[in-house]
Amino acid sequence: MYLQQFQYESPETVGDLSLLLSKYKERARILAGGTDIIPNMLNKLYKAGYLIDISGIKTLSGIEYKKGKGLTIGAATKLDDIEYSDLIKDKYFALYQSVKEVGSPQIRAMATLGGNTCNASPAADTPPALVALGAGVVIVSRKGRREMLLEDFILGNRVTDLKPDEYLESFQIPDVQPGSAGRFGLITLRKAVEIDIASIAVNLAIDPKTKKTEDIKIVLGSVAPVPLRVKKAESILIGQKPDDAIIEKAAKECADESKPIDDIRASAAYRRHVVSVLAKRTLNETINAVK
Amino acid sequence: MKKIIKLNVNDIDYEIAVDHHALLIDVIRNSLRLTGTKKSCGEGDCCSCTVLIDNKPVLSCITLAAACEGKKITTIEGMENKDGTLHPIQQAFIDKGAVQCGFCTPGMVLATKALLDRNPNPTRDEIKKGLSGNLCRCTGYIKISDAVEHAAKLLQTR
Numbered sequence: 159m160y161l162q163q164f165q166y167e168s169p170e171t172v173g174d175l176s177l178l179l180s181k182y183k184e185r186a187r188i189l190a191g192g193t194d195i196i197p198n199m200l201n202k203l204y205k206a207g208y209l210i211d212i213s214g215i216k217t218l219s220g221i222e223y224k225k226g227k228g229l230t231i232g233a234a235t236k237l238d239d240i241e242y243s244d245l246i247k248d249k250y251f252a253l254y255q256s257v258k259e260v261g262s263p264q265i266r267a268m269a270t271l272g273g274n275t276c277n278a279s280p281a282a283d284t285p286p287a288l289v290a291l292g293a294g295v296v297i298v299s300r301k302g303r304r305e306m307l308l309e310d311f312i313l314g315n316r317v318t319d320l321k322p323d324e325y326l327e328s329f330q331i332p333d334v335q336p337g338s339a340g341r342f343g344l345i346t347l348r349k350a351v352e353i354d355i356a357s358i359a360v361n362l363a364i365d366p367k368t369k370k371t372e373d374i375k376i377v378l379g380s381v382a383p384v385p386l387r388v389k390k391a392e393s394i395l396i397g398q399k400p401d402d403a404i405i406e407k408a409a410k411e412c413a414d415e416s417k418p419i420d421d422i423r424a425s426a427a428y429r430r431h432v433v434s435v436l437a438k439r440t441l442n443e444t445i446n447a448v449k
Numbered sequence: 450m451k452k453i454i455k456l457n458v459n460d461i462d463y464e465i466a467v468d469h470h471a472l473l474i475d476v477i478r479n480s481l482r483l484t485g486t487k488k489s490c491g492e493g494d495c496c497s498c499t500v501l502i503d504n505k506p507v508l509s510c511i512t513l514a515a516a517c518e519g520k521k522i523t524t525i526e527g528m529e530n531k532d533g534t535l536h537p538i539q540q541a542f543i544d545k546g547a548v549q550c551g552f553c554t555p556g557m558v559l560a561t562k563a564l565l566d567r568n569p570n571p572t573r574d575e576i577k578k579g580l581s582g583n584l585c586r587c588t589g590y591i592k593i594s595d596a597v598e599h600a601a602k603l604l605q606t607r
Contacts, residue, residue, distance in 0.1 A: 159491040165450055166469035166515045189516070196472075196511040197492045209469075211516050238505070242567075262582020263560065264496050267505040268512070350581035351494060 159200045168211040175212060175325060176300045182208045183322035189213075190234050191269040193261065194277040218327065219270075221246065228333040233272025233326040237284075241266055250331065251447070252340030252359050256287035259344060262351050272326045275308065278316050278384075281353045285312060286379035287342045289387065290359035292332045299324040315383045335373065338363035339447035343440035344379075345432050347423060354380040355424040356433050358412070360444040362395070371395045376408070376437070381416035381429055388415045391437070400445050409437035454518045458483065459527030467514045474498050474509035477524060485525035485555050489584075496582040499556035500524050506563040525555035528562065537607065538562055541600035542593070549587035557583050561597050570601055 167186075169175045179186060186208035189195055198204040212218055218234035221243055229250060231240070240246055240257045247254045260266055260274065260283050274284045275295070285308065293308040297320065308329070311319050320326060340361035346352040357379035365372045374395050378386040391411040398404055418429035451466045458481060465480055477483050477500070489497035491510050498510040501523035528536040535543070538561050548554050557580060564571060564579035571579060576597045577590075585593060 160475075161470040161472065163450070163468070163470050166452065166513065168516070189513075192511055192513070192516075193493060193508075196513070200492055200511075209513075211513070213516065262496060263563070263579060264499055264506045264508050264582045265493065267563075268507050350578075 161196070161199055162202075162205070164206050165208045166211065167208060168214050170214050172215055172217060172298065172325075172327075175210065175215060176298065176323075178208070178210050179325060180300045180323045182210075186210050186322075188276070188325055190273040191236065193265050193269040194273060194279070212325070218272075223249070224333075226333055229329075229331040231271055231329045231331070233275075233328055234270050235272075237266040237269045237271065237274070238263070240271060249334050250291060250340065252287045252290060252342040252361060253284070253331075255342035256283045256357075256359065259283045259342075259346075259354075265351075271329060275312065275329075276318055276320060276326055278312050278314070278318050279353075280315055280383050281357075281380040283342075283344070283354065283357060283379065285385045286357055286359040286377040287340070288329060288331070289385045290342075290361040290375045290377045291340060292361070292375065294330040296327040296330060297324050298327045303327075305330070309385070309387060312384045335363045337366050337448060338373070339444050339449070341440050341444040341447060343436050343443070345436055353423060356380050356416075356418070356429050356436055358433070358436050358440050360440050362444055362448070364400075364445070364448045369399045370397055371400055372397070376412060376441075378412060378416055378433060378437075381418040381433055383417075386416065388412045390415060395441075400441070405438055405441050405445075408441060409434045412437040452515050454515060456481075456514070456517055456522060457520065458522045459524060469513075469515055471514045472510060473500070473512040473514045473517055473522075476514040477509060477522075483524050483526050487552050487555060489552065495553075495556075495584045496560065497553055497556045497584070499559045499583065501559055501563060504563065504566060506560050523559070523562075525558060528558060536562075537603040538565070538597075538600040541603055542596045545592050545596040545599055547588060547592040547596035553583060553585040553587075557585070557593055561600060564597070565601055565604060569605060571597070573598070 187206040189209045189211045219232040222230045289309045342359045344357040345355045359377045362374040376388045391408040394408040413434035418426040450469045487497040489495045493511040500509045
């Protein structure tokens with residue numbers, strides 16, 4: 159399979175990147191790892207007259223943690239750098255769990271966190287975990303910078319709020335609350351190079367004295383056009399001591415709120431059922447992980 | 450549109466003109482005539498096209514040649530020793546009967562190199578995870594895992 163012609167640009171600074179984007183706008187696509195873009199251009203799902211390779215811009219990748227502020231991950235950070243980061247495995251385990259599921263070792267050596275979000279496949283692994291961790295995104299253009307919650311940035315199947323002259327600069331993830339834990343779970347047919355049937359990310363904090371859940375986010379993946387926050391399930395758990403009955407009720411709510419489709423991997427009915435199993439399992443895992 | 454790029458492949462510098470839209474695998478196979486790297490699915494799913502770029506395993510069928518300037522590329526041809534004898538990983542694949550049609554083998558060997566560089570003593574499970582992208586239609590994978598275990602031992606005693 160061969161690509162149709164395009165012009166390849168490789169800016170070395172974010173200033174040059176902004177200039178190229180404001181010049182070419184809709185005619186250009188940003189190339190980071192290429193693991194979504196190149197296959198989609200090979201099968202003619204995506205077109206581009208100009209491909210702007212950002213892998214040479216050092217400031218767009220990196221993992222930085224500051225106590226009190228939290229985690230900053232550059233959009234062009236490779237997934238395997240996140241997979242092998244001791245800091246992320248230690249403090250943001252749900253993100254580590256979601257990243258290590260993507261594709262294959264080769265894909266993780268090429269793909270980027272920003273690309274996984276901006277491609278915005280409903281079945282992407284990292285967005286549910288990032289949303290559950292309260293991630294925000296920083297978006298830049300020649301006109302300036304803006305920030306928003308990742309939850310609001312992904313708008314639909316392969317649609318984000320990114321304008322044609324903008325690029326995603328970084329993810330900002332709040333610092334870990336004491337007494338909290340996060341976990342990611344998924345259901346797949348194969349163990350690698352697979353697209354999830356359903357996924358879930360849970361992040362919660364439990365008050366050490368009262369043992370009641372004081373903060374929680376539950377996010378489903380692959381069962382809606384976007385990462386789906388199940389606020390109704392969250393409200394079942396919040397302010398309560400988590401017990402089997404409450405978890406069962408919240409898991410059922412997750413299944414009821416999910417909007418899965420029938421496709422080649424699974425039926426909507428199966429997905430809906432498996433969401434309740436996955437939710438129960440992951441909620442229990444997360445609660446048990448709270449130290 | 451063409452671009453003149455410098456590619457470092459197996460420690461040799463090449464200066465070639467490539468189309469902006471040329472894929473690394475096509476440049477390796479057709480321009481450099483290094484046909485050890487195989488194109489099987491051509492869309493990043495089977496990992497037959499695995500090469501090492503700066504010692505990391507990547508998929509040459511979905512990598513642009515133009516994006517590889519200034520990087521160190523290793524293909525299967527670069528695995529053998531300077532005197533022409535086989536790298537211990539290659540020898541282990543032969544010794545353990547892990548090669549049938551041989552089409553997946555270059556990708557498997559390079560994925561193994563990347564795995565053992567990072568984790569010189571992997572468990573069986575870690576081997577399966579390290580090679581989880583590489584598909585084989587012939588062997589059923591067991592002898593390939595045996596070969597990686599054996600290669601790990603050979604490399605540790607080297």
